[in-house]
Amino acid sequence: MHRTLHPQLRLTLLGLLLPFLYFSCASFALPPGQGAVERTLALIDSGAMAAVPGRASAPFLLDGEILLRQADLDSLWSNLAAARLRLGPATIVSLGKVAAPFPAGFPNTMEARSFIARRLDASARLVLLDTAAGPWWLILEGQGLGGSRLRGIGGPLK
Amino acid sequence: MKQRLLFAVAFGLLLALPGLWAQKAEAVYTSGRVDLKKAGGKLSSLEIGTRLAVGDSVLTSKDGRAELKLLPGGASLKVRPSSVLLIGEKNFSGQSQTALQVLAGSVSMKFEKLVEKEPLVGTGACVAAIRGTEVEVYAAMDGSTLLAVISGAVSLESGGVSVDLAADEAVEVRPGQAPGPKFAWLGREKDFSAWNRGRLEAFLADPLSAALEVEAQLADYRASLKGLLADLAAQTALYDTAMGELKSALEAKDEGRVATLRKEKVFPLTLARATIFLNVRFYALSALSLRRFALGDMYLELKSRHPLDLAAAYAPYLEAHRRILADFETTFVPQLVEADI
Numbered sequence: 001m002h003r004t005l006h007p008q009l010r011l012t013l014l015g016l017l018l019p020f021l022y023f024s025c026a027s028f029a030l031p032p033g034q035g036a037v038e039r040t041l042a043l044i045d046s047g048a049m050a051a052v053p054g055r056a057s058a059p060f061l062l063d064g065e066i067l068l069r070q071a072d073l074d075s076l077w078s079n080l081a082a083a084r085l086r087l088g089p090a091t092i093v094s095l096g097k098v099a100a101p102f103p104a105g106f107p108n109t110m111e112a113r114s115f116i117a118r119r120l121d122a123s124a125r126l127v128l129l130d131t132a133a134g135p136w137w138l139i140l141e142g143q144g145l146g147g148s149r150l151r152g153i154g155g156p157l158k
Numbered sequence: 159m160k161q162r163l164l165f166a167v168a169f170g171l172l173l174a175l176p177g178l179w180a181q182k183a184e185a186v187y188t189s190g191r192v193d194l195k196k197a198g199g200k201l202s203s204l205e206i207g208t209r210l211a212v213g214d215s216v217l218t219s220k221d222g223r224a225e226l227k228l229l230p231g232g233a234s235l236k237v238r239p240s241s242v243l244l245i246g247e248k249n250f251s252g253q254s255q256t257a258l259q260v261l262a263g264s265v266s267m268k269f270e271k272l273v274e275k276e277p278l279v280g281t282g283a284c285v286a287a288i289r290g291t292e293v294e295v296y297a298a299m300d301g302s303t304l305l306a307v308i309s310g311a312v313s314l315e316s317g318g319v320s321v322d323l324a325a326d327e328a329v330e331v332r333p334g335q336a337p338g339p340k341f342a343w344l345g346r347e348k349d350f351s352a353w354n355r356g357r358l359e360a361f362l363a364d365p366l367s368a369a370l371e372v373e374a375q376l377a378d379y380r381a382s383l384k385g386l387l388a389d390l391a392a393q394t395a396l397y398d399t400a401m402g403e404l405k406s407a408l409e410a411k412d413e414g415r416v417a418t419l420r421k422e423k424v425f426p427l428t429l430a431r432a433t434i435f436l437n438v439r440f441y442a443l444s445a446l447s448l449r450r451f452a453l454g455d456m457y458l459e460l461k462s463r464h465p466l467d468l469a470a471a472y473a474p475y476l477e478a479h480r481r482i483l484a485d486f487e488t489t490f491v492p493q494l495v496e497a498d499i
Contacts, residue, residue: 059201062461064483065454066499069262070191070219071240072458079462109483110491111450114499118199133466 029123029142036140036148037092037127045088049077054141054149061115061139061152064107087136093128098139103128105157106137120151131155181209182245182256183226183235190221190239199497212247212256213443218263228256228277236266238350241297242451248278248285248440249433257285257440260295260303261447262455264350268292269310279305279312282447283333283375286314296350298357299459300368301333301375301452306343317378333452334374361456362463365475372452373482379445380489383438390434397427442493449486453479 043052054060055077060067067073098116102108123142128135136155140148185194185208194204197213204216204224216224218241226235226243237243241263248257256277258267267279269291278285281297284305291310297303305314306328313322314329319336321329328343361368400423407415457479464471 062458065457066450067454067458068195068217068450069240069242072455074220076458076462079459080465083463083465085465110487110494110496110499111454114496117496118499 029121029144029147031123031125031142032140032148034092034095037095037129037138040138040140040148040150041087041090041129044080045086047081047084049081052077052150053143053147054151057149057151059115059119060150061107061112061154063154064109064112066111066115066119087129087131087133090129090131090136093130093135095125095127098124098126102126103135103137103157105135107154115152124151129155134158181211181229182214183210183228184208185210185216185224186227187223187225189223191219192222192224192237193217193219197497199499210245212245215242215244215261217242231269231276233267233269233277236268238264238266241265244443244447246440246443247436249436250278250287254433254436259285259444259447260297262297262299262451264294264296266292266294268308280314282444282451284314284316284331284337286312288312296353297451298354299452299455300357300361301372301448302357303331304353305329305331308343317374333371333448334376334378335371358459361459365456365460365472366478368456369453369475369478369482372448372456373478373485375448376445376482376486376489379441379448380485383441383445383489383493386434386438386441390431390438393427393431393434397424397431400424400427438493442490443498445486445490446494446498449483449490453482 040052043049049055056070056073058068058070058073060073060076062076067076098120106112120139120141125140127138127140129137134156136153137157138150139152141151143149185204185206188204188206192204193201193216194208194210195201195215195217197211209229210216210226216226216237218224218237218239220240222239224237226237227233228235235243235258242261243265244259244261246257246259247254249255258265258277258279260279260281269276269288276288276291279288279293279295280286281295281301281303283301284303286305289311291312292308293310293312294306294308295303296305305312305323307323307325309325311322311324313320314331314337315321316331317334317336321337321340323329323340326343327340329340330338332338400419404416404419404424407419460472460475461468469476
């Protein structure tokens with residue numbers, strides 16, 4: 001005899017199952033979208049560097065340099081805040097996978113190549129920005145459902 | 159491509175060195191965040207009881223501390239916050255020796271008893287031989303080294319000049335330069351952050367000079383590497399000839415000749431090539447350390463202070479930085495693998 005679950009019971013089970021799947025699959029992450037980029041830029045431009053998601057996520061790529069130590073990341077963000085870095089108003093030129101072909105002037109050091117090949121997950125996205133200070137780039141990586149963290153920043157591209 | 163192939167073959171040769179892959183240290187204490195970067199490139203948290211091998215690095219965060227016990231011998235290595243310690247290996251005076259390199263921050267090393275072969279200690283910029291020693295090693299953001307001897311003796315070489323240090327003596331060494339004058343060590347832990355801050359201020363006042371010092375040190379490594387690669391090519395030619403002779407002997411089923419060739423030519427040449435390659439790796443990794451933890455830190459300090467006008471504010475420095483990186487890519491990167499990065 002074929003039996004089906006009551007719709008309400010099905011919903012309840014689904015509600016229980018989804019968080020379980022989410023938390024048991026830590027590597028699952030959605031690629032960051034335009035909203036994540038805009039939120040990150042807003043935090044940087046407002047000087048709220050301490051709130052930038054991923055600001056302490058080592059390793060981190062700064063232009064062609066890998067920052068491996070948390071102390072280096074602390075220096076980076078405290079100095080950027082002191083220097084009042086503002087990238088806005090900025091427009092998103094492209095948002096795609098971190099893969100060749102890279103834009104002209106993108107760092108081609110072994111550090112950068114290795115970082116991209118070994119230290120990013122599949123959700124990472126390269127964001128090209130047109131800013132008042134010239135073309136800049138960000139690397140954002142997904143973190144859980146809808147979250148994201150900054151993994152790299154650089155510019156201006158020449 | 160040919161160089162890459164040579165690298166791959168030579169890397170395989172390292173397997174011929176007895177004990178190379180043996181575990182060199184064990185983590186006996188950690189607090190705060192402490193990471194382990196394996197020689198294969200994998201990053202993970204360092205747990206108490208973890209055994210470390212050649213090529214592994216320990217990285218402490220600003221609240222992280224780690225203590226390692228060196229194997230064998232039981233020497234104690236205390237890695238302070240915001241530091242990086244690489245466990246390397248170098249052929250020194252015909253013997254392979256563990257080389258403990260403080261790439262950033264500070265590490266205290268204490269040898270409780272004399273072991274058969276004491277390790278070399280140093281930074282990305284210099285190496286010292288130690289004898290029954292308790293020593294403090296500091297590596298600043300500009301690649302400078304401060305080495306202080308608490309007990310025992312140390313012989314340090316840099317820029318072609320050697321200096322011998324006894325207990326309660328210390329010396330500062332700038333990249334690519336001869337050691338500075340010895341000075342009395344007060345027998346207490348130096349305020350590393352104050353010294354590092356002083357080096358940072360000196361760098362900010364004259365970044366070009368600091369970059370040129372790193373360039374001079376890398377030029378020393380390049381010269382050593384060039385000599386080693388020439389030796390490796392010569393040994394490889396001899397090895398290829400020996401392998402040709404071995405193949406002929408095998409085809410002729412001349413078992414006596416096969417055994418002689420293996421014992422007297424093939425094995426010694428394999429070992430000789432592996433030994434040379436060990437030092438090729440040592441210099442390439444030392445160069446990488448200097449490039450990352452000195453040149454990289456210098457760039458970080460300037461870029462983060464001048465994110466929008468770096469090119470205008472520091473044009474001569476940037477020109478030197480780009481030149482050094484371009485040379486690094488052509489000279490040292492062919493001797494590295496992605497996992498090193």
